[in-house]
Every structure is written in structure tokens, then in C-alpha cells.
Amino acid sequence: MSGHRVDAKVVMLGKESVGKTSLVERFVHHRFLVGPYQNTIGAAFVARQVQVGDKVVTLGIWDTAGSERYEAMSRIYYRGAKAAIVCYDLTDSSSFLRVKFWVKELHNCEEHCKIYLCGTKNDLVESDRSMRQVDYHDVQDFADEINAQLYETSSKTGCNVDELFQKVAEDLNSTAFQLITEEKGVDLGQKKNAYFYSCCNH
Ligand SMILES: Nc1nc2c(ncn2[C@@H]2O[C@H](COP(=O)(O)OP(=O)(O)OP(=O)(O)O)[C@@H](O)[C@H]2O)c(=O)[nH]1
Numbered sequence: 311m312s313g314h315r316v317d318a319k320v321v322m323l324g325k326e327s328v329g330k331t332s333l334v335e336r337f338v339h340h341r342f343l344v345g346p347y348q349n350t351i352g353a354a355f356v357a358r359q360v361q362v363g364d365k366v367v368t369l370g371i372w373d374t375a376g377s378e379r380y381e382a383m384s385r386i387y388y389r390g391a392k393a394a395i396v397c398y399d400l401t402d403s404s405s406f407l408r409v410k411f412w413v414k415e416l417h418n419c420e421e422h423c424k425i426y427l428c429g430t431k432n433d434l435v436e437s438d439r440s441m442r443q444v445d446y447h448d449v450q451d452f453a454d455e456i457n458a459q460l461y462e463t464s465s466k467t468g469c470n471v472d473e474l475f476q477k478v479a480e481d482l483n484s485t486a487f488q489l490i491t492e493e494k495g496v497d498l499g500q501k502k503n504a505y506f507y508s509c510c511n512h
Pocket residue numbers: 324325326327328329330331332333343344345346347348349350351374375376377430431432433434463464465466467
């Protein structure tokens with residue numbers, strides 16, 4: 311098992327300008343770009359390896375455009391994703407409504423995709439509590455309901471960004487490990503095998 315590799319597709323979803331690109335930029339390049347905001351057109355792809363114990367998990371991350379104009383295209387990018395990081399801006403309550411839309415969409419179309427809720431721009435609410443428009447406990451209740459993990463991050467300071475992607479990688483690794491274990495056991499469900507291979511080949 312020690313030489314085993316896990317490659318998995320991860321998709322970033324959420325309303326425009328919530329900070330999806332900034333999260334990926336912080337995680338992959340360890341930086342926060344300042345300057346005029348440039349919206350993503352279509353989607354951008356980047357891969358980064360994450361060490362999980364003695365395994366290497368390669369996250370292939372699709373950063374989708376948040377503008378509703380590109381909504382139909384985002385569906386192409388989340389197809390086959392094993393993890394979705396659904397982002398909202400802690401200082402913008404309307405962005406949380408969009409989270410509910412994406413969660414519904416994933417439940418309908420990608421039942422094996424694990425969901426992570428990510429409240430962005432934590433630095434803004436840390437420096438001025440009155441800027442918070444999305445209550446932590448309300449989101450935690452929703453996360454419990456849909457069996458999702460919740461993180462509040464800041465791409466500006468780096469707060470919780472590595473922790474979020476590390477957790478995604480660990481969960482992907484244990485899912486793949488669990489499926490291999492099942493494969494080696496007596497019950498070789500064909501559907502589960504198919505899922506394992508798709509997990510490793512994206
Ligand atoms: N203060 C602060 N600003 C942030 C943070 N993350 C993103 N921003 C700012 O929010 C704006 C939008 O960030 P992006 O990362 O481009 O947002 P996006 O979700 O990728 O946007 P689309 O490509 O339109 O979907 C930019 O001006 C960023 O500098 C953060 O953690 N803290």
C-alpha cells in the first residue's frame with residue numbers, strides 16, 4: 311500500500327467574488343494577490359500534491375467562474391468531482407444563498423462528491439465583527455444537516471487554508487483506502503470498484 315497514489319478531482323464552487331481563486335492561489339502558490347479583482351472566465355485548473363502519512367494525494371483543482379453567466383459551464387467542471395469546496399463570503403449574506411443552490415445541485419448530480427463549506431475573508435470579520443453577515447452557528451447547523459465539513463478561512467492571512475485542503479486530501483485518501491480494503495475483502499461490489507478507479511484516474 312505504501313506506493314499507492316490517489317489522484318482526485320476537486321471543484322471550487324460559489325458566487326462570484328467570494329474568493330475561490332484567492333483560496334487556490336494561497337494554497338498552491340502561498341500568496342495573496344492584491345490589485346483589481348479579475349473575475350474567472352470559464353474555469354482554471356491547477357494540481358498540487360499533498361502528503362498524507364506515507365501517501366501522496368494529488369488534488370486536481372478546478373476553480374470555476376462564480377458569475378451566474380457561467381453557471382451551465384460549472385456543471386461541466388463538477389462532473390466526476392470527488393470533493394467540492396463550496397465557498398461563501400462571510401461579509402455577504404447573499405453568497406450563502408448561492409451555497410444552498412450548489413449543495414442541491416451536487417446532491418442531485420454528484421452523489422459521491424464530498425462537500426466542504428468554506429466561509430471566506432475571515433480576516434475582515436476578525437478585524438471588524440460588525441462586517442459578519444453569515445452566522446457561524448447557522449452554517450454549522452446546515453453543515454451537520456448535509457454531512458459537510460465547515461471551515462472559515464482567510465486567503466489574505468492564510469488562516470485555515472492549508473487545513474481545509476489537507477482535510478480534503480485526508481478524506482480522499484481514506485475513501486480510496488477503504489475501497490481498496492473492501493476490494494481485497496470478500497465482498498467485491500462492482501459498483502464500488504468502479505468508484506475506486508474513477509477516484510484514482512481523474
Ligand atoms: N480581505 C480579503 N479579501 C479577499 C479574500 N479572498 C479574496 N478576497 C478579495 O475578493 C475579491 C474576489 O476574489 P477572487 O478570489 O477573485 O474571487 P472568485 O470567487 O474567484 O471570483 P470569480 O472568479 O468571479 O468567481 C478580490 O478582490 C480578492 O482580493 C480574503 O481572504 N480576504
